[in-house]
Amino acid sequence: NAGVTQTPKFQVLKTGQSMTLQCAQDMNHEYMSWYRQDPGMGLRLIHYSVGAGITDQGEVPNGYNVSRSTTEDFPLRLLSAAPSQTSVYFCASSYLGSDGTSYNEQFFGPGTRLTVL
């Protein structure tokens, strides 16, 4: 199993450009999520999904869009990049418990380091 994969590993954008960060998992996990990690801020949840066709907002959703058309893929779109979106982005996945609470470890991808000039 490849686990959680993310592409690209590094990206430099100019302000106003758009791009999509790719995330895929091969563990048949229902739950997938996107985080950003900034120095001293820890991981902050951007968007998450509990299954194909279902997405919801996390703590810091502004400026980002997601969709979940398959169980395996969960891309994150930046529609108009801003310098404030310079960060390291992590995708994660896990199983969902029967009562909707995860109770399971999250598997993280290797991250995408994004710089917006």
Next chain:
Amino acid sequence: SQKIEQNSEALNIQEGKTATLTCNYTNYSPAYLQWYRQDPGRGPVFLLLIRENEKEKRKERLKVTFDTTLKQSLFHITASQPADSATYLCALEKYNFNKFYFGSGTKLNVKP
């Protein structure tokens, strides 16, 4: 929203000693709390999970405690080794909430 506090100062200890890291939270009580290890340039890796109704959990040299009265979890590494040097993150989830909140992490340095 939930606030999670971890000591932002690095913890420096000597090899062989026990490292103790703290995670404090405010507002609602979580269904469970998790601890992750993160090495530079890599994604976090899961270590332990402790549920709301559990006081203590162990795995090899790792031990986690959970005090819902104090709203605090302690993470212990016994007989620490230089290879344990990393940043340790705590995370929690509320019942049926599907949102995880992470602390900012504590950097552990184990000196030989």
